[in-house]
Amino acid sequence: MAGLTAEQILVIKSTVPVLEQYGNQITHGFYDGLFRDYPSSFEIFSVTDFKTDRQPRALAGAVVAVAKNIDNLGALSGAIATITNKHASLGVVPEQYDLVLDLLLKELREVLGDAWTSEIDDAWSTALRIVADALIATEKGLYQSTNGWTTWKELLVADKKQESDEVVSLYLKTIDGSALPPFKPGQYVSLQVKVPGQEYSSARQYSLSDKPSPDYYRISIRREIGQSDLTAPGSAPGVLSNFIHDSIKVGDKLKVSHPFGAFHLDSVSANTPLVFVGAGVGLTPLVSILNAVLESPQERQIHFIHGSRSASARPFADDLIALANSNPNLKLTFYESKDANQHPYENAKITVKSGHIDLKALSAEELFLGDKNTDYYVIGPTQFLAEKMEELKVLGVELDKIHSEAFGPGS
Template sequence: MLTQKTKDIVKATAPVLAQHGYDIIKCFYTRLFDAHPELKNVFNMAHQEQGQQQQALARAVYAYAENIEDPGSLAAVLKNIANKHASLGVRPEHYPIVGENLLAAIKETLGDAATDDIISAWAQAYGNLADVLMGMESGLYEQSAERLGGWTGWRTFVVREKRPESSVITSFILEPADGKPVVNFEPGQYISVAVDVPELHLQQIRQYSLSDMPNGHTYRISVKRESGGTYPPGYVSCLLHDHVNVGDEIKVAAPYGSFHIDVDAKTPIVLISGGVGLTPMISMLKRAIQDPQRQVVFVHGARNSGVHAMRDRLRETANTYANFKLVVFYDDPLPQDIEGTDYDLKGLVDVNAIKGAILLPDADYYICGPVPFMRIQHDALKHLGIHEARIHYEVFGPDLFAE
């Protein structure tokens, strides 16, 4: 239990850490990887190069300090972090390593301003946070191991099928090499995939939403080729697209994630996605329409039909289920794309333009896509009067969403 003095010191120094946050975290990662290069196999090195991971951790540290009097307000955030840690295979022995290097980075960056009292207070605060996360992660590991088909750590899977879904998205159906069952999952959850990246001489881990219903035997992920542009091409996505084929083996962690629908609820759900953000929505949709009385609206935005994955199957589903409504936005339709047939509205996703379709009593709203897209949709839903508790979202990699 933290003393009030410790809490006061942490709160008082939070603005200083926020001011120097990026430099502190940059120093932290440099120290961490110099002392423990093996941890490069756990961290996303593409996000390291881009500075995203540093920004995300700096914000997380500041958010924790700001809410240290009321840690319950961070319950949802901590739940997300614990699930991602479990998916990455984070273990209790990792926490002292991170804590030691984080405190050293604070001291190195702030110099004499980081007094012994300040370092001691932050050490206690970090220890308290670590204990909370370790407890949550231990529970997640136990739940996974105890369920039929469950496991902890990495399990070898074989690519059974590789199928293009659009010009940029390919689905992989994975089955366990040992032929045994796989644990079922909540619609919207993800798995981690670990592959060796030759150009980095490292293992890299990425999380991909499961894009089909649970069946107890296989998992399906649908991966977008990250071809670069502002940032370099995605190490893992390009490797999966170009070099992983049917019959190849990859390592997979059990499903985790707190972004999922309540399968027992009867209230409406509204799914809002952009680009490859549709992948968890497909799983949610397939499960939700098993209840023919449940209302489901799926709003999706894509550039055009060339990059719109699974579009024919979605249209077929919309024509089959009376309580399912599909609304598609294309912001750059191809000449052959027909409004009213291939897509419904031209432009970026605009929930205000379709509020008659999405403002449903007691509905829950699920958002997935690029971070700027989610910010816009989140704010638009709030403007329409949707309560924060009804808005759910998923971010892979550094969470730059909550500010």
């Protein structure tokens, strides 16, 4: 690796055990210092993700992954794509990397003390700079692809629609009526919202939940349970989603990023089979991909598999059923962990099962396992994602045919 000597690479690899042992302590200290000394960081990071340990674990895992793969960072290309797309959606700039590197090295020195020798410090200082420069260069390319939309842009809430008991969709349009840029089905935008009573704005990513259109972007947001006090910044989960559900109305303006995201459909024009596997609100990017595919002239065999607590909690159910009725190549399988026998669906093309998604219980024909070119798009919470990917691997699906994204950090 350019910039690191062979000796420095060995030094960095030798630190893996200690980083695995103290990683969370190091990254907790890092975020404590970041929020204390640079409180504007609240506008980028979710405090809930920090307090629930998801963000520190994600950073600790990233540091360990860099150490393990310092001589082959190409092995981390998927993670790097995820990170850089998220950074671009938040408007991260190169100067912020200098701050992060200084704080992270400071915490490494403090936590590990005498074990952190000058040789280790030199090697890690060089390595982190190389990684940061690589991320900056990638993000520069992402920004250059936006035709100048690199910061927050105000869009108009043109419509608001309740999709289920828990999910509401916002339809966003440009204020002047101009066309919105295209995106790749499966991508997301970030919103930056100032919730009354909070000192800082909050930024969150929401998947685009419909096919690309120059007329509007649709995002669909689940109301998070646990919100209790809008006046306590970041103290409870769901502050932003509850505010959007309860207070955002048609005619309001929202600050929105350009679409980004490494999880997306590669080509709508292919004709290979597709299997979509999603849980909860994780179906939103899958609906975007599905709608785009069904608009193409190619006729692909598609199996859309989704799990929810109940029929009333499932967004877009009517839309999916209408698509299945009009497309002979589309099959739906709905899993419901509660009240599966009380569902409102009456359609031979829709299978409703009780419990949670179990891919191993489906037939080879249902998963198109006979065609090695079948693509599998899997999205949902981290644990769900890990389980479904393992099930697909057990079934013989090659890793390069599984396209996945976990909602939330730590993926």
